[in-house]
Amino acid sequence: MKIKGTETSKPANVRKSKRIDYYSKIYCTKSIQEGRTEEYDVPIELMLINISIGGLGIISERIFEKDTVLVLDLKLEEVKYEKVYAKVMWVMKMGDMYRHGLEIFNVSGRLYKHLGALDNSIRTTV
Incomplete structure (x- = not known):
């Protein structure tokens, strides 16, 4: 069954930088979709599964449609x-969960340097 705003597979060859496996809980404090803003009194917990200089891979119980902007604390x-502002680039259903590919679009200098310092050997669980 196809759900609005989801893709059956990840887009091919659109990566601008290499992804690094990185496991941590992150929190969504706000989402913005088609001009509508939804702020969360209790942030939505998401599972970060990989990261790159330009994006994040997350898993969530909640679906965020393609092109939704998420405001994240990590x-x-x-x-x-x-x-940290990130745009949903794709969504894929995984059982009862949803995997999302996010593109960070306001990478601060400090965050950019930190992401650049991570290498392929890092595997962190929080």
């Missing part, structure tokens, strides 16, 4: 980053 190696 921690990388004990460094907190707040109000």
